[in-house]
Amino acid sequence: MMDAIAPSRPAERLVRDLDWNLLRTFVVLAESRSVTEAAGKLRLAQPSVSTALKRLETNIGKKLIERSPGRFKLTRAGELLYREAIDIQGAIFRLSTLMRDVTDEVQGHVKIAVASHVICPVFDEALAHFHAKHPKATLSIDVDTSREAIAAVTARSATFAICLVRERNPKLEYRRLYREFFGLFCGPPHPLFGRKGLTQADLSGHASVSFETDRLHDVLKPVTLMRAEADLGDRIVGTSSHLEEVRRMIIAGLGIGPLPVHVAQRDVAAGQLWHLPPYDKMPEIDVHVVWNPQANLNRAEQSLLEELLERIETIPIEERTYL
16 A cells, blocks of 8 residues: 655745745845835735735745834845845746747847946957857846946846956856056146146145945945045045046046046046046056856857957956056
8 A cells, every 4th residue: 555645845845835926026025125115116005015925924934024113124034035036036037038049040138237437448349249240149238336237147137247346256257357547537627637746745635526435345445545545535525336427526626536547548638637646556456257157148148258258368467457
């Protein structure tokens, strides 16, 4: 006589019973500050979102969000589930793209997340060669902060990112694409504009503008130290996460600000920016290509990523260093 079928193990039961729409709701909750805010993003009534959270907590068997007046925070279990749910959501998001890619000709879509100051001939050449080789493939480039770009790669909503890197996620892969040097600049209205023979001491006490990541504990720490050495640390009158806006504030005369030297060269030649000291020992910053090895890339994505990585391998870093 056959034994009775044993009850499903907890993991199998979770896979069988879990409604994947609950995970989508939870991701939005985890990225919000309240159930009300999440409900607005989802265009659902607040009670519906609260019920969905309770159902998910029942299925998981763990409390996922601590809620009380003035407090809305993921529990440890909630943090773990959020990380996994992001991966699951990214995989589902990419299914339709992968299905469209079943053809003899490479055509798929490539989505790249880049930091706002990426000026790199190696990248431009890779794009040109890729398009000539696969003219039916499509491309989109989103300009984000470096943090947002890496988040998009982690979530598998971007093929790869080109950005600055503060801390390395062991689940992601990194290759240095190029190295750039930051200098200090001012615009035509500034009293130091056009003056030659300046020293760092001449910058002392002037107001400055900079990037939001220009902090001692962040990715542009070397730039923070350069400003501090010029005694520009205290009076930051404007910040932005986008290079174009930092450049705008510098040209408008709001203050002295940092920019990649090779990016600012055209504006210096056009008389819109003036390069200030230090002229040597400028901070060097590495810009990386970041991708998720767990992502199922379509053929177009795989082709462009391989094209870029091959150039990184074959072109010496000296030729990928811009000053």
